[in-house]
Amino acid sequence: MSARVKHTAFGTSHPAVPAVYLLVTLALTMGAxxxxxxxxxxxxxxxxxxxxxxxxxxxxxxxxxxxxxxIIAVLNPLFSASGSTELFRxxxxxxxxxxLCYGCCMGMLFIASVLWLQVAAELLPFDKVMALLGNAAPVxxxxxxxxxxxxxxxxxxxxxxMDVHAVAMEAAxxxxxxxxxxxxxxxxxxxxxxxxxxxGLRTSSVLMGWxxxxxxxxADAMRARGWGExxxxxxxxxxxxxxxxxxxxxxxxxSTSLMALIAIAATVQFSFYPTMTRLVLWWGYVPYxxxxxxxxxxxxxxxxxFR
Amino acid sequence: xxxxxxxxxSPAARDGASQRPxxxxxxxxxxxxxxxxxxxxxxxxxLDGVDWEVxxxxxxxxVGSTGSGKSTLLSLAKxxxxxxxxRTGEVLVQGIPVEDLGAERSAxxxxxxxxxxxxxxxxxxxxxxxxFGLENLATxxxxxxxxxxxxxxxxxxxxxxxxxxAELSGGRKQLLALASTLVMQPRLLLLxxxxxxxxxxxxxxFLHALFRVNRELGCTVVVxxxxxxxxxxxxxxxxxxxxxRIARVENxxxxxxxxxxxxxxxxxxxSPRPTSEEQPPPSPAPEQTPVGRLIPPAAASRAVExxxxxxxxxxxxxxxxxxxxLAVGAGSVHALVGxxxxGKSTLLxxxxGLHKLxxxxxxxxxxxxxxxxxxxxxxxxxxxADDELAEWGAAAGYGEAEAxxxxxxxxxxxxxxxxxxxxxxxxxQLLALAKLLLVKPRVLLLxxxxKGLDMAARCAVCELLDGVAAEGATVVVxxxxxxxxxxxxxxxxxxxxxxxxxxxxxxxxxxxxVYYRP
Numbered sequence: 001m002s003a004r005v006k007h008t009a010f011g012t013s014h015p016a017v018p019a020v021y022l023l024v025t026l027a028l029t030m031g032a033x034x035x036x037x038x039x040x041x042x043x044x045x046x047x048x049x050x051x052x053x054x055x056x057x058x059x060x061x062x063x064x065x066x067x068x069x070x071i072i073a074v075l076n077p078l079f080s081a082s083g084s085t086e087l088f089r090x091x092x093x094x095x096x097x098x099x100l101c102y103g104c105c106m107g108m109l110f111i112a113s114v115l116w117l118q119v120a121a122e123l124l125p126f127d128k129v130m131a132l133l134g135n136a137a138p139v140x141x142x143x144x145x146x147x148x149x150x151x152x153x154x155x156x157x158x159x160x161x162m163d164v165h166a167v168a169m170e171a172a173x174x175x176x177x178x179x180x181x182x183x184x185x186x187x188x189x190x191x192x193x194x195x196x197x198x199x200g201l202r203t204s205s206v207l208m209g210w211x212x213x214x215x216x217x218x219a220d221a222m223r224a225r226g227w228g229e230x231x232x233x234x235x236x237x238x239x240x241x242x243x244x245x246x247x248x249x250x251x252x253x254x255s256t257s258l259m260a261l262i263a264i265a266a267t268v269q270f271s272f273y274p275t276m277t278r279l280v281l282w283w284g285y286v287p288y289x290x291x292x293x294x295x296x297x298x299x300x301x302x303x304x305x306f307r
Numbered sequence: 308x309x310x311x312x313x314x315x316x317s318p319a320a321r322d323g324a325s326q327r328p329x330x331x332x333x334x335x336x337x338x339x340x341x342x343x344x345x346x347x348x349x350x351x352x353x354l355d356g357v358d359w360e361v362x363x364x365x366x367x368x369x370v371g372s373t374g375s376g377k378s379t380l381l382s383l384a385k386x387x388x389x390x391x392x393x394r395t396g397e398v399l400v401q402g403i404p405v406e407d408l409g410a411e412r413s414a415x416x417x418x419x420x421x422x423x424x425x426x427x428x429x430x431x432x433x434x435x436x437x438x439f440g441l442e443n444l445a446t447x448x449x450x451x452x453x454x455x456x457x458x459x460x461x462x463x464x465x466x467x468x469x470x471x472x473a474e475l476s477g478g479r480k481q482l483l484a485l486a487s488t489l490v491m492q493p494r495l496l497l498l499x500x501x502x503x504x505x506x507x508x509x510x511x512x513f514l515h516a517l518f519r520v521n522r523e524l525g526c527t528v529v530v531x532x533x534x535x536x537x538x539x540x541x542x543x544x545x546x547x548x549x550x551x552r553i554a555r556v557e558n559x560x561x562x563x564x565x566x567x568x569x570x571x572x573x574x575x576x577x578s579p580r581p582t583s584e585e586q587p588p589p590s591p592a593p594e595q596t597p598v599g600r601l602i603p604p605a606a607a608s609r610a611v612e613x614x615x616x617x618x619x620x621x622x623x624x625x626x627x628x629x630x631x632x633l634a635v636g637a638g639s640v641h642a643l644v645g646x647x648x649x650g651k652s653t654l655l656x657x658x659x660g661l662h663k664l665x666x667x668x669x670x671x672x673x674x675x676x677x678x679x680x681x682x683x684x685x686x687x688x689x690x691x692a693d694d695e696l697a698e699w700g701a702a703a704g705y706g707e708a709e710a711x712x713x714x715x716x717x718x719x720x721x722x723x724x725x726x727x728x729x730x731x732x733x734x735x736q737l738l739a740l741a742k743l744l745l746v747k748p749r750v751l752l753l754x755x756x757x758k759g760l761d762m763a764a765r766c767a768v769c770e771l772l773d774g775v776a777a778e779g780a781t782v783v784v785x786x787x788x789x790x791x792x793x794x795x796x797x798x799x800x801x802x803x804x805x806x807x808x809x810x811x812x813x814x815x816x817x818x819x820x821v822y823y824r825p
């Protein structure tokens with residue numbers, strides 16, 4: 001029985017290609033503070049999330065994101081009382097339309113960034129990140145990988161230590177309760193803060209000893225397989241960097257410069273305060289929208305080409 | 308399946324073969340010449356004038372009890388991991404002294420697999436682990452790909468080649484440790500208790516893989532073990548290490564020896580246990596087994612009782628227990644058996660009160676219980692065994708005298724001032740048990756108490772538990788060790804698919820089983 005395989009955009013290219021795309025996209029999203037560009041980025045991120053995780057799952061995260069946007073949108077005018085179109089007054093403070101819009105844009109930007117990061121996690125899973133790191137800094141990559149392995153293991157061992165201790169303490173208390181019969185046992189049951197602190201220290205000391213002991217064997221296992229014997233390690237490349245990847249990266253960088261120009265042009269001519277600049281139709285939005293929709297388009301192409 | 312041939316052997320291996328002595332006789336894969344080894348700060352040598360030759364292509368067992376120096380002996384063949392100490396004499400690998408071999412060639416020529424699968428995996432994914440050794444040796448990319456592919460096919464790893472190492476079962480982890488060593492194409496493979504941490508099924512799988520490595524690839528295999536029984540079908544010869552000296556075991560079937568007779572169920576006849584009248588005679592004919600023993604007159608006195616229990620760990624996880632019913636009689640020894648991940652440990656944790664059932668009920672006669680986890684080191688906090696036993700003295704109300712009496716009872720009388728980590732695996736297990744017994748639990752819950760222990764330690768643990776049960780405590784033990792079950796348990800429950808498949812008195816359980824027997 002095999003699990004369903006999920007094919008994503010950039011699935012067949014070298015991890016460097018989605019990495020470049022995602023880094024540029026995140027930079028554009030966070031850097032270009034202009035309502036239309038933010039909206040385009042949000043739309044792109046959302047459509048991509050729908051492609052990758054399904055409509056339901058993509059919408060599910062709105063449950064906490066939308067309230068957050070509302071909070072940001074409502075709070076912003078309370079803290080920054082600038083603008084010229086007064087909507088209403090809250091006590092002594094005026095609430096301005098510009099300020100409210102600014103807050104909304106801020107919230108959208110936040111959601112777009114979060115969505116892009118979620119998309120990044122799908123397009124660039126951990127092993128691909130490691131492959132990218134592994135080529136550049138093998139020792140760093142190995143360290144990160146070992147930490148990723150050790151953290152859940154520590155948590156599990158810590159849990160065991162605390163469990164065993166707690167069970168034995170309960171038995172000890174039950175025993176003491178049987179002996180003393182009554183009020184004394186109640187006092188024993190109550191745990192004080194120093195007790196909790198001592199238990200915590202105890203757990204970490206057991207954990208330390210235990211993992212140090214384990215790490216000795218790990219070190220031996222590494223040395224037995226020649227770790228550190230040869231000054232220059234090679235890496236097992238699971239992903240080949242092909243000509244197509246190089247071409248894709250060149251194309252991405254070329255478009256990046258165009259996007260940067262568009263973003264600069266759009267943000268420079270736009271301002272929220274004192275009055276919002278009127279938004280107009282502009283050709284520059286089209287390439288920007290195309291860039292943001294790229295993973296979604298690739299996904300659609302993947303689906304259509306297989307039918 | 309790939310057919311290994313001479314051409315596919317590593318350059319190092321061919322070097323080794325070309326270094327044969329001029330006499331024409333093939334050099335031994337591994338040879339020790341009058342080797343004596345003493346650990347720093349110790350008077351007595353661990354190895355005392357060892358003369359030993361391992362034939363090319365053999366499957367050699369190195370047996371001996373824990374602490375006899377098996378690991379030391381093996382690690383001396385690999386200078387990178389050899390312990391600090393004073394060595395005299397010569398160690399030769401393929402006829403070359405190990406000192407002259409150099410670390411890089413040693414890494415290629417001699418593979419080493421350790422005991423704990425958890426500890427020897429370095430990388431996050433299976434494919435990376437496979438490549439790790441080759442990466443270290445700066446193997447060119449194309450060759451690395453070929454070797455990894457070839458070895459993965461040999462071990463049938465295609466399905467889990469991309470898996471995360473953290474998600475693998477213990478058996479697969481150990482198989483990966485073997486594969487990631489063999490990918491470097493050593494001509495000599497040394498294994499130190501490779502199956503001690505595995506369950507019986509995983510052990511057989513691993514040994515079968517090892518057997519194929521030996522016979523199909525012609526790789527010389529040396530396994531140090533204290534439990535040689537499962538390996539006898541594969542082994543070509545065996546040596547016993549005792550008192551620092553090595554001797555050939557002439558007859559392999561001598562190692563067939565099982566549980567030492569006379570142990571277990573010892574002294575229970577005259578024990579004042581409440582259920583002793585229900586005990587079957589020592590070796591009852593099947594028809595004489597009292598049918599009513601399952602529901603003794605004292606049916607009311609159940610130490611632990613699950614009824615219609617449903618349990619899972621997380622909201623999105625699958626059920627671990629499905630509608631499970633289980634009753635553990637007070638004062639009995641109840642064994643839980645079943646494959647990995649069948650829920651044995653979960654049941655123990657539930658009995659200890661660490662989790663709550665989602666549905667159904669769990670009744671515990673007493674809240675006084677103690678849980679011994681698989682790794683006794685989870686209990687060790689102090690610098691010496693004495694301090695270890697004193698730790699819960701204030702909470703449980705016992706004094707120094709009781710602690711030292713307990714240390715004597717578990718047979719560690721002389722070990723009081725030692726650091727718990729300096730004790731052998733069996734002694735650690737006994738110390739952990741002693742520590743738990745001092746809080747006088749009514750119910751003692753044990754998770755794999757004999758895992759990785761040698762025969763003597765297993766017997767010691769079994770005897771201790773027998774005594775605990777004789778004093779009236781209830782013992783629940785989850786284990787793969789069917790010999791322990793046979794000798795210790797009153798009742799056995801087989802857990803399967805989240806349910807209790809059967810609960811029967813031990814004799815009847817083993818009479819009825821075709822596959823599941825010691």
